[in-house]
Amino acid sequence: MLVGKKHFRTIWRDKDRPVLHIIDQRHLPHNFVIEELHSVADVATAIKDMHVRGAGVIGVTAAYGMYLAALALPEKDMDDDLFSAADLLKATRPTAVNLAWAVDRQLEALRKGKSREKKIEIALQTAEEIINEDLDCCRKIGSHGMAIIDEISRKKNGAPVNILTHCNAGWLGFADYGTATAPIYLAAENGAALHVWVDETRPRNQGASLTAWELGEQGISHTVIPDNTGGHLMQHGMVDMVIVGTDRTTRRGDVANKIGTYLKALAARDNNIPFYVALPSSSIDWNIGDGVGEIPIEERDAREVRYIIGLDESDQKVKEVLITPKDSKAANYGFDVTPARLVTGLITERGICEASEEGIFSLFPEKHDQK
């Protein structure tokens, strides 16, 4: 998508050198920083320390990390080095499904390369396959979701469609386009009048710092709101639809997404507002039915609640400030589960379906046969 009117993806390979470039998201929204990654160790650090975050981009970055590992291979004992690189990458974010998947796919493909040169060629090709699949998937989600926005736009006779989103399921989390944002970007490109309510998404403020930044760079009208605000807006007809992403969806359509998503789904239901979840099918966990009961919820460091990072405009430095009493405890649950009964529909790369076992298997019948 656009940054300063120039097109970017979240990761790209240098044409002339064995180097990857990523957008170091830690500095957003105050500074746009491009980082060079020269080795698999650099890639591991970038993933572990969240220079990149978001399911898609983590997978793609890890895949390119294996390409850097191949470039660094010695002439012998190559497999040992590849396994070490894979272990290093997989250990960075142990719960990231896409990460392990991308690394394992590289390892599987690399088995066919018998020479160093062949391994480099395979690793690059596999990384490019993975990034292209990510792009294709997000574009398709965008296209299916855009149809929903267009329909609301027609019903409103072209008046701006007000969309509320939570957290960042934007292009920064994928190679490009994003999931929840893809329908928004495509609809805007096609001329739909839009306005996005951006939940700031405490405690890490991915909405205020990433989604708002993305939308601003695309020139899309948006307003940042405290997470407390959405219910009031919905009560007063100021939200036409909600679109969020998901970290994990059960086969029955329960959706684990950033903490607070469930509260917005309740408000949407109470006010008859459609609540959609955009997702690549790779995030469906086919083994789990009951999300609330079965999905373990990560508890993160309480420090993320007690401190907040922002820009001190008096000296233009980014600082961390304490916002609770120094002796108060805090709790930091990363996700909550929105039961399928509150979800209007799932927007996948194959189309839109009801959030139910029946709905999901109607789009992915091959998964049904595997049960």
Add this chain to the structure above:
Amino acid sequence: MLVGKKHFRTIWRDKDRPVLHIIDQRHLPHNFVIEELHSVADVATAIKDMHVRGAGVIGVTAAYGMYLAALALPEKDMDDDLFSAADLLKATRPTAVNLAWAVDRQLEALRKGKSREKKIEIALQTAEEIINEDLDCCRKIGSHGMAIIDEISRKKNGAPVNILTHCNAGWLGFADYGTATAPIYLAAENGAALHVWVDETRPRNQGASLTAWELGEQGISHTVIPDNTGGHLMQHGMVDMVIVGTDRTTRRGDVANKIGTYLKALAARDNNIPFYVALPSSSIDWNIGDGVGEIPIEERDAREVRYIIGLDESDQKVKEVLITPKDSKAANYGFDVTPARLVTGLITERGICEASEEGIFSLFPEKHDQK
């Protein structure tokens, strides 16, 4: 309540000098600052610039402001000076119902004072009546609400009762005790095992900065949580009841309270958790039935969303940092309305009633006759 193990109210008169003392809440939770007010102008500034905030304490402070005005009266044209003082005070927070009510009550009482000395005596007596009524009202709310906590405690065989609260309806907002916190403080004094989930309450963070501080000073177990968290906790049986305050309640029991309250009420309903609102009957607006349709919601400065204040521990200075992109807009609605259907009960100074016209008039029959 306790601050550093010493008992305080939010406002007190100096024994020897014509001076009021208030707790300047702007510095909490990082610094405990007592401010001296020497004149009605000082009082007006303290209310306008939110050194004191909260319905009860604003009314009490304004009442004592009229006492300072009486102390400063000349020998003649006294009424002119009193009216000027009243106008000055009432203009500080035009929508604060208790403020105008306290000032008008002083003016009415002062009409009976024919000399300067008599006016001083009446102003002091009226201010003391108002503070005592505030104390009495909060104590009664505490006592009625404590019965609910005790019942849950019995059902849990004495295991800690987990109470979630939003914003600050604590003693800092009244002369002492608070409304939503009064049942908590009384139950804790009586030995009940308790734990309080404190919504941080963006954008102004009254939960993280005031409620958490209050509870910490009383030694009550509490955990600060992002506003996004309550739904998840309720889904997992980690909340036994919700108690919040209210700025304005309609005669049908709709409750206008800090933005985000409605979302917690929805989650409580979805998980069968009792949701109580604690209020002095002075905050009931007898003229309004439908809260969502009829209560105007204050839109505050977007700056309160875009910037956040906290303590930079590197130099122990309180700083303001920007948390959104510099060009992103923000919206800042101060309140939302929780429909009566989501409220389990109203805890008033006369007892607990259903959140309905019938319930409210059963406790306040004299208001019914006035309709």
